[in-house]
Amino acid sequence: MPGRNQRKTAEPLKQPPLADFKVGVDNVIFSVDIAQNRLLVLLVMRQQEPFLNYWSLPGTLVRQGESLEDAAYRILAEKIKVKNLYLEQLYTFGGPERDPREATDSYGVRYLSVSYFALVRFEEAELIADGVTGIAWYPVKQVPQLAFDHNKILTYGHRRLRNKLEYSPVAFEVLPEMFTLNDLYQLYTTVLGENFSDYSNFRARLLKLGFLYDTGIKVSRGAGRPASLYRFDAEAFAPFKDKPLIFI
Amino acid sequence: MPGRNQRKTAEPLKQPPLADFKVGVDNVIFSVDIAQNRLLVLLVMRQQEPFLNYWSLPGTLVRQGESLEDAAYRILAEKIKVKNLYLEQLYTFGGPERDPREATDSYGVRYLSVSYFALVRFEEAELIADGVTGIAWYPVKQVPQLAFDHNKILTYGHRRLRNKLEYSPVAFEVLPEMFTLNDLYQLYTTVLGENFSDYSNFRARLLKLGFLYDTGIKVSRGAGRPASLYRFDAEAFAPFKDKPLIFI
């Protein structure tokens, strides 16, 4: 029974005081530049202290009456215009020492960050540059030192993305509506590294699953035989939902 | 640019007020009763409003200077004595409507729950019954209606456990130090369902991996040939760390 640390007051068993929190939401927003085969993450330049003029993940503090997810969508909408996207919760970072404001701000207020992981289509995502705020797609391999513990959050998000690619159809959230099988393959190699699978085997496996619809439209990328454009068929994929699918 | 919803005050671009949070930690603590082949979850009876006399996941509010994980360990230590355990963060639930206190309590305070997922050995876990608080291992198949959104959290935790079993050695955190291969197999069937694999194939696969050490000690469970007791060899497992191991 927890008998220590009690304050000696009139009330029996008075516990140490509770922490008061402000809750922030930070988004790790990924996108893939098919043309240059680079995995990108959206960063914004901070306009206030702390960490003024540091790059950071786009984030915000949760407002009254707003759910965590609402907040995540709100910052997203403030930073980019996008048709559809994939969003899921990542992790909650909440150590008492992660935000310097905890020391300087009004007494005892803690800052907690619930991070979200998002995927958007590079071609469809239009950055909202207001002329004041710096905002940019950064290749994940070249991100600088970020504000707060955002590098840690980004690393965590990147790992989640790699895992997701292997067992879920997130790739099709990032690709344009129509894509060649090589686009898909490049996406996988970009995120997962060179040696994850042979192209022809990758191709055969994916096609056998039967949820890639060949539009018949051919597209030529410079020299070489033109490639077919495929479309992800969500209905045909439905039976695979929740099953231990492997895209490797 | 977010130009709506501003309050018309002296400051330019005054945003809607931020929410103030108390942060709770709720633990989904699993254990397996080898003898009866049941997956158990630890529940406590609530002693206060709201949800007085409802069963709930053991939880607490985070105190000043305390990290989320510290808080998770604290409740755990208040409820059970246990030698070693596995603990990881699960999910953060934070909609504005999840806790009725938000309406009745001091104005505007939101309650957010960071849930943790824990595994303990049934034999080694000694429940701390203080004579006042109800506390019990419940078979997950028979949990009643719980306080708050705890049923949802439990479901989420259960799913995580099933996934973990398939690609990580968590099973050995729940089993006693020494166990028969049949114990291990039963654990998997208990959590994953009947038809996940043939016993002899399961057995062959696990043994081939080489991190199960046969102690040579035999133990007889009623009729039939006595079984060997095995021990999980953490060192021999090390090379498999982070690799896409499959226990199926």
Added chain:
DNA sequence: ACAAAAGTGTTTTTTATACACCCATGC
């Protein structure tokens, strides 16, 4: 002796991996 549980082995089927080769286009 026989049922029950433990443990071994063999066969079949499926899936992964490597790689050879044909096809259509630009230059």
Added chain:
DNA sequence: GCATGGGTGTATAAAAAACACTTTTGT
């Protein structure tokens, strides 16, 4: 015509799944 990227097929190896069979105990 030949380099380039797209696309198909095949041969081999490995792993998963099904299941038959042997061993050792309690009763």
